[in-house]
Amino acid sequence: GIQVEQSPPDLILQEGANSTLRCNFSDSVNNLQWFHQNPWGQLINLFYIPSGTKQNGRLSATTVATERYSLLYISSSQTTDSGVYFCAVDDYGGSQGNLIFGKGTKLSVKP
Amino acid sequence: NAGVTQTPKFQVLKTGQSMTLQCAQDMNHNSMYWYRQDPGMGLRLIYYSASEGTTDKGEVPNGYNVSRLNKREFSLRLESAAPSQTSVYFCASSLLWTEAFFGQGTRLTVV
Numbered sequence: 186g187i188q189v190e191q192s193p194p195d196l197i198l199q200e201g202a203n204s205t206l207r208c209n210f211s212d213s214v215n216n217l218q219w220f221h222q223n224p225w226g227q228l229i230n231l232f233y234i235p236s237g238t239k240q241n242g243r244l245s246a247t248t249v250a251t252e253r254y255s256l257l258y259i260s261s262s263q264t265t266d267s268g269v270y271f272c273a274v275d276d277y278g279g280s281q282g283n284l285i286f287g288k289g290t291k292l293s294v295k296p
Numbered sequence: 297n298a299g300v301t302q303t304p305k306f307q308v309l310k311t312g313q314s315m316t317l318q319c320a321q322d323m324n325h326n327s328m329y330w331y332r333q334d335p336g337m338g339l340r341l342i343y344y345s346a347s348e349g350t351t352d353k354g355e356v357p358n359g360y361n362v363s364r365l366n367k368r369e370f371s372l373r374l375e376s377a378a379p380s381q382t383s384v385y386f387c388a389s390s391l392l393w394t395e396a397f398f399g400q401g402t403r404l405t406v407v
Contacts, residue, residue, distance in 0.1 A: 218395060228401075287338055
């Protein structure tokens with residue numbers, strides 16, 4: 186099945202710094218999503234981005250489907266950005282759009 | 297518009313007890329999913345349902361059963377709980393091949 190690898194596994198930032206999180210996937214996909222899991226465990230949809238570039242405030246994401254990677258950019262980080270960021274893709278060759286998750290990047294933003 | 301609603305939010309079971317986790321969505325989605333999340337891991341698919349009346353196994357189905365009661369509701373049953381099933385359980389829904397939305401999670405402890 187499809188493999189999803191996220192890097193780095195852990196990231197510590199000072200408030201106000203910028204960061205880039207990466208997601209590599211091993212096969213073609215129909216669907217790619219980025220989620221933020223906050224410290225209370227809630228999964229929050231950030232982007233649905235199977236290809237192209239999207240922006241939402243201080244966050245933006247780019248997926249280059251032909252090269253099988255996606256990037257999540259966080260600018261001017263805030264303490265509320267702390268948590269775990271997951272990339273998830275469907276298995277194009279599989280069935281029913283099941284999402285396969287990477288292991289996440291744990292982000293800690295220090296004041 | 298509540299999105300995806302899971303009950304209960306927390307549960308403690310003794311080994312061998314049974315319970316059912318409930319999930320309902322109000323977005324008219326066809327597909328529904330049950331995932332589990334263990335410490336340091338991404339989410340892993342237990343079961344999914346592509347449409348009312350159909351269910352299929354995911355990556356980690358052993359020890360679980362599911363019922364797609366109607367288009368809105370998808371329940372997960374543990375017939376005889378084991379400590380290895382201590383986890384956080386997430387329900388999700390989507391239209392096929394599109395953005396998935398997750399419930400708030402159920403934190404289950406089996407002692």
